[in-house]
Amino acid sequence: MHDDSRGSPRRRRDRSQWIFSDQVSPLTSGRIPRRIEHFELQEVIGEGSMGIVIAAVDARDGSPAAIKILRPELLGSIPEARFARELRILDQLDHPGLARVLGSGTVEVRGGRLPWIALERIDGEELIEDADRRGLDRTARLEQLRLVADAVGFAHSRGFVHRDLKPENIRVDGGGRPRVLDFGIAAVLTGIAGGSWEPLTGSGELLGTFELLSPEQVAGEEVGPPSDVYSLGVIGGLLLVGHTPYKADSAMVPQLLIEIRGGALGGIRAWLEALPPPVFSLLMRCVSREPEDRPKDGAALAEELGALIAG
Numbered sequence: 666m667h668d669d670s671r672g673s674p675r676r677r678r679d680r681s682q683w684i685f686s687d688q689v690s691p692l693t694s695g696r697i698p699r700r701i702e703h704f705e706l707q708e709v710i711g712e713g714s715m716g717i718v719i720a721a722v723d724a725r726d727g728s729p730a731a732i733k734i735l736r737p738e739l740l741g742s743i744p745e746a747r748f749a750r751e752l753r754i755l756d757q758l759d760h761p762g763l764a765r766v767l768g769s770g771t772v773e774v775r776g777g778r779l780p781w782i783a784l785e786r787i788d789g790e791e792l793i794e795d796a797d798r799r800g801l802d803r804t805a806r807l808e809q810l811r812l813v814a815d816a817v818g819f820a821h822s823r824g825f826v827h828r829d830l831k832p833e834n835i836r837v838d839g840g841g842r843p844r845v846l847d848f849g850i851a852a853v854l855t856g857i858a859g860g861s862w863e864p865l866t867g868s869g870e871l872l873g874t875f876e877l878l879s880p881e882q883v884a885g886e887e888v889g890p891p892s893d894v895y896s897l898g899v900i901g902g903l904l905l906v907g908h909t910p911y912k913a914d915s916a917m918v919p920q921l922l923i924e925i926r927g928g929a930l931g932g933i934r935a936w937l938e939a940l941p942p943p944v945f946s947l948l949m950r951c952v953s954r955e956p957e958d959r960p961k962d963g964a965a966l967a968e969e970l971g972a973l974i975a976g
Contacts, residue, residue, distance in 0.1 A: 697734060697779075701772055704730055704783055720786065723767065729786040730767055740777045757823050762816025764846050787836040787844045793903055795837040804974060806904045807944070809843050811970035814897055816845045818963025821890040828888065830896035831877050832903060876909050880954055891956035894966055898951025898959075902937055905944065943973055 697719075699706055704721040710731065711718035721730045756766055765785040771778040789795065792813070796806050813835055817827060827834075827845070834847045875883075879895035882888050903909065933952055937945050947969055953959050960966040 697774060698772060700724075701732060701781060701783075702768060702770070704732055704768070706732060721783065723783075729788060731784045731786040732781055733784065734772070734781040735779045737774050737777075737779060740779065758820055758825065760816050760819040762812055762843065762845055763820070764844055784846075787838050787846065789837040789839065789844075792832045792835040792837060792843050792900070793907075794832075795841075795843075796904060797907075799841075803905060803941075803944075807901075807970055807974050809837075810897065810901045810904060811967050811974065813843050813845060813900070814894075814963045814967035814970060816843075816963070817893050817897065818890075818965070818967050820845075821893070821962040822964065826888060826890055827893050827896075828882065830893055830900060832900060835900075879956070881956060889956065890962035891959045893963060894951050894959045894961075895953075895956075897963065897966060898948045901948050901951065902933070905940060905948075906936060947973060 697706070701721075703724045705724050707720040707722065709717060710720045716733050716735050719732045719734065721732045722728070723730050756769065759765065764787055767783040767785060769780070769782040771780050773779075790798065792809065796809060801809070817830065820827065829847065830845070835843050835845055837843050877896045877899045879888065879892040882892050899909075934949065937948055940948070951959055951966065960969060
C-alpha cells in the first residue's frame, strides 16, 4: 500500500451515516450509505450481475468518482470472492492509461459487510466516438491504439488480463488520452514465464463482448495476454475501418461464435484489406487464430505500433 500523501487507496471500516437504498439505488433491498468515507454518493450510473456503480463526488476536492459496490444478495456467494479479487487487482494497477483507484474497503449493510471500490470517473466519450468527433486521421488513431495497448501491456506486466476489451471500456479524458476501464472480469495470471493462466471467472465461463473475443476465449480455453491482443486488433480495425466484420445480432451469435472459434479470417481479411500494407499486416497478426502468432502482449503491440507510426 502506498503512503497517504499521494492520495492512494486505503482500506478501513466505514463510519458513515446510513440511508435506505431506494434513496440511492432501486436495485437492491439492502441499505447503502449516502456517504462512504469521503465520497458522497449521487446516483446509479450502471449495474451488472455482480455490482452496482454509483456516481460520487470526492468531498475533499469535488472531483468525480465512481463507486462500485457488490450487490447485497451476493453476500457469501462466489461472486463476492470475485469482487474481492477485483479490489486486489485494481490496487496494483497504477498507470496513466488506466482509471485510478481512489479507495476501497467494506461497508456494513443488513446481513453483512459489502466490499466497495472507488475509481476515478472518466466522463469522456468512448474511444471511437471521440476519434470520429475530433476527425482524427489514421496516424492519430494508431497513436490512440498504441496508448491503449501500452496501458493494457502494463497490466499484463503485473500479471493481469482484461478479457473484456471493447470501445465502450475505453474512455478518452479531457486531455485526449484514452483510459482503459473495467477490470471487472479480469483474470489473474500465474506462472507468467511458464504460460500458466488462472481464469478469474472460472473454467469454461464465457464473458465478454462476442465479436471482440479471441478464439481461445470463445472455446472456453485458458487465456493470457495474447487474448487481449486479439481484442485490441479488432478495436484497431473498428478505429480505422469504422464497422464490425460480423453481423452480431442475437440470432447470429451461435454462428458468430463458431466463426471466431474456428479462426475464420476471410471476413476479417476483407474488412481490413483497404488499409496500408504495414497496418493490415500488423492487425492481421493480432487476430491470428493461434495465440503464439500474435504479438505476445500489449507492450509488444505498443512497440510495434510505435515503430509503424514513426515510419
